[in-house]
Amino acid sequence: MALLQQLKSQFVCQMIIWYVFLVSGLIINLLQICTLPLWLVSKQLARRINIRLGYCISSQMVAALEWWSGTECTLYTDPKSYPLYGNENAIVVLNHSHEIDFLCGWTFCDRFGVLGSSKVLAKKELSYVPVIGWMWYFLEIVFCKRKWEEDRKTVAQSLQNLRDYPENYWFLLFCEGTRFTPKKHQISMQVAESKGLPKLKYHLLPRTKGFWITVQNLRGTVAAVYDSTLNFRDNEAPNLLGILNGRKYHADLYVRRIPLELIPEDEAECAAWLHKLYQEKDSFQEHYTQTGRFPGPIVSPPQRPWALINWLFWACLLLYPLGLLLAQLISTASIMTILASVALCSAVSVGVRWMIGQTEIDRSSSYGNKEVSSKQQLKTPDLLRAASLHRYLYASCVNTHLAGLVQQVQPCFKAQCSLNLMLYSRSSR
Numbered sequence: 111m112a113l114l115q116q117l118k119s120q121f122v123c124q125m126i127i128w129y130v131f132l133v134s135g136l137i138i139n140l141l142q143i144c145t146l147p148l149w150l151v152s153k154q155l156a157r158r159i160n161i162r163l164g165y166c167i168s169s170q171m172v173a174a175l176e177w178w179s180g181t182e183c184t185l186y187t188d189p190k191s192y193p194l195y196g197n198e199n200a201i202v203v204l205n206h207s208h209e210i211d212f213l214c215g216w217t218f219c220d221r222f223g224v225l226g227s228s229k230v231l232a233k234k235e236l237s238y239v240p241v242i243g244w245m246w247y248f249l250e251i252v253f254c255k256r257k258w259e260e261d262r263k264t265v266a267q268s269l270q271n272l273r274d275y276p277e278n279y280w281f282l283l284f285c286e287g288t289r290f291t292p293k294k295h296q297i298s299m300q301v302a303e304s305k306g307l308p309k310l311k312y313h314l315l316p317r318t319k320g321f322w323i324t325v326q327n328l329r330g331t332v333a334a335v336y337d338s339t340l341n342f343r344d345n346e347a348p349n350l351l352g353i354l355n356g357r358k359y360h361a362d363l364y365v366r367r368i369p370l371e372l373i374p375e376d377e378a379e380c381a382a383w384l385h386k387l388y389q390e391k392d393s394f395q396e397h398y399t400q401t402g403r404f405p406g407p408i409v410s411p412p413q414r415p416w417a418l419i420n421w422l423f424w425a426c427l428l429l430y431p432l433g434l435l436l437a438q439l440i441s442t443a444s445i446m447t448i449l450a451s452v453a454l455c456s457a458v459s460v461g462v463r464w465m466i467g468q469t470e471i472d473r474s475s476s477y478g479n480k481e482v483s484s485k486q487q488l489k490t491p492d493l494l495r496a497a498s499l500h501r502y503l504y505a506s507c508v509n510t511h512l513a514g515l516v517q518q519v520q521p522c523f524k525a526q527c528s529l530n531l532m533l534y535s536r537s538s539r
């Protein structure tokens with residue numbers, strides 16, 4: 111066992127994994143380009159083909175997680191909702207604190223048969239990442255610049271395009287908008303305070319506009335929101351390099367299915383609903399920290415062999431020509447070809463390191479890092495705070511599925527609601 115572990119961390123194994131991933135990825139990107147004319151003839155067929163091509167890329171990373179590192183993923187969820195997973199369109203709301211959270215998400219997508227078709231609201235910068243980012247163009251991933259004035263139109267348009275998507279998909283939203291860092295947390299809690307919202311311990315304050323626009327544009331085609339909270343056992347902070355070195359982690363995911371009809375249509379109420387949801391997510395994380403598990407029963411979606419089969423297929427296809435090339439290089443070794451090969455390998459490793467860097471929190475963007483000036487906070491009128499508190503309390507009342515949380519609100523809850531409503535309606539007159 112220790113020998114196998116040692117083997118997994120060897121440079122040559124890593125090189126093989128990278129070689130297969132990059133070369134197969136570029137071939138698939140090329141095949142995706144070849145599907146372009148088909149979009150004009152049969153859009154739905156082109157989409158179905160791209161779903162399968164996309165699967166060939168993303169499932170390689172799932173194979174690395176499941177089969178190479180042996181990472182285990184446990185699902186906590188209501189057994190009544192379980193049969194619906196993978197058989198309907200859904201919006202997934204996930205916390206954003208771990209470097210491989212997207213990969214664990216992919217693993218669950220694979221187990222429920224929606225990996226090729228899964229979508230995300232992703233920052234524009236990711237669309238430039240070779241292989242994965244390029245693949246996403248053909249999968250109609252929704253990109254945003256995290257500038258609302260520009261995003262409101264483009265994001266809505268991209269979401270509208272998904273209304274006639276031919277296969278079931280999960281649409282992932284990281285409402286926190288960026289990965290958790292202590293500094294970003296501190297700043298977002300200043301914002302929470304200035305808006306009169308309760309503080310969160312484990313999450314950044316969610317950005318509400320992306321959620322609202324997604325719900326509004328996908329209403330009627332998406333059946334539910336899957337509120338998902340992910341954590342790793344033993345306070346581990348897993349990363350992609352650990353996975354590639356064959357390190358095993360244990361992920362726990364808690365999923366609650368919330369029918370879309372329960373989400374308010376009005377923007378302010380929808381925002382209040384989301385803030386309330388993050389309060390709940392925070393309490394689930396607290397529960398996990400205290401007890402080492404999430405509430406509710408465990409169900410085990412079976413691991414499927416397709417990710418491994420796909421990887422073996424590409425490995426067989428691509429390792430043979432690599433062997434031939436190396437043999438030829440060695441037999442005809444001229445200084446020039448050796449130097450050219452070394453230069454090429456170095457360039458590829460720099461590129462690969464940059465790609466891995468995209469997943470690292472230490473290299474996270476500066477989004478959400480800007481201090482909110484005290485002047486700006488002081489300017490926030492008290493009535494506005496009262497209004498947002500009112501909206502927040504009101505949403506707590508009206509959403510029956512959140513009834514559990516209402517109990518946590520103080521006894522003067524109703525009186526506060528009426529008072530805030532009065533202040534709010536006076537201020538808007």
Ligand SMILES: CCCCC/C=C\C/C=C\CCCCCCCC(=O)SCCNC(=O)CCNC(=O)[C@H](O)C(C)(C)COP(=O)(O)OP(=O)(O)OC[C@H]1O[C@@H](n2cnc3c(N)ncnc32)[C@H](O)[C@@H]1OP(=O)(O)O
Binds near residue numbers: 285301314365
């Ligand atoms: C079940 C298992 C999972 C299944 C997985 C399924 C599918 C997998 C598929 C693919 C996996 C690939 C994964 C790739 C991951 C890539 C993810 C990303 O790229 S995350 C980043 C991009 N996404 C988002 O940002 C989404 C959330 N953001 C939003 O919704 C934003 O609103 C926005 C639409 C992007 C617009 O952003 P913008 O900043 O322009 O506007 P905002 O309204 O958000 O900001 C102004 C607003 O916010 C207040 N404010 C200011 N500072 C802060 C702060 N630090 N924190 C919180 N709020 C802040 C400010 O006061 C304004 O408030 P108001 O709204 O009242 O005006």
Ligand SMILES: CCCCCCCCCCCCCCCCCC(=O)OC[C@@H](O)COP(=O)(O)O
Binds near residue numbers: 242
């Ligand atoms: C067998 C396969 C092995 C090969 C390994 C392949 C590694 C490929 C690496 C490329 C990965 C590209 C997908 C990146 C997804 C990163 C998701 C993510 O977490 O993005 C961060 C944003 O949400 C927020 O950004 P920040 O504002 O925090 O900054």
